[in-house]
Amino acid sequence: MRKASADAAGKASGKVSEKLADEPIPNPMTTVILADIALRAGGALLRRGVETGLLGQKFGTRKAKKIIKGRGLTQTLVGTALARVATRSVPGAIVVGGGLLAKTLYDRRHAAAQKAKGTEQVDEQAKRGKKA
Template sequence: MAKKSKPEKEHITDKMAAAIDGNSSRAPSSETREIAGPSPNPATNLILYDIALRGIGRLTRHTLQKGLLRRSFDAKLAKDIVENRSMLSTLASYGVTKIATRSIPGAVLVSTGMVAKTLFDRSQSRRSAKRAGLKQLDKQAEE
């Protein structure tokens, strides 16, 4: 007996891609199956776009983080904090982001964890929470 597969749910990225495409109802033909870009190879173009988007995302993220930190720290310290993140911290934030963007339960789980952490920090005395955060940022800037 063949196992019936569930119809695949449409992800938000599918909906947005259809909006960008403008006409998601048309079936791709052999003439339309190319990705615009510098290379005639569509796989190469896709890789180039991926690298460019990741680079732009990283620059944007670093710029925003430095800007937010400059409100409380001098420019050099803000730069050191952002650029000296540990590999573990980077991988943890990447993993949590992956979980949050893959499904609604994942987003709920991550959001709940963020709220719990915020509530925990607020339950500590304001002075000790601030001192612990500053100590952690100073340590990160020194590495």
């Protein structure tokens, strides 16, 4: 009985090693890590393209790229945190969406002052992007 189980184990391990030899990456965890890196890089490229496209409609492509480049660490972290909160739960989406709606209504009510202030902030961020 022991010999039969030892033979079965030997055949099974032979099949496993043959399969591993056929795979380009034998360690499955490496495959998971590579997939994660590829997805994150693809997501970052897609996000940058969408940002440039949306900002490019309003400011022009060259200025849009400078604005994105001039974004500070705090601004990036706040944007990432808000996106995570909004996408992880329905209450989070309601809170973030409500905050955006409130900000939009506030900006519309104070349109002249907000437009001047926003234009100044965008120009400053674009200047920082030029230096980077």
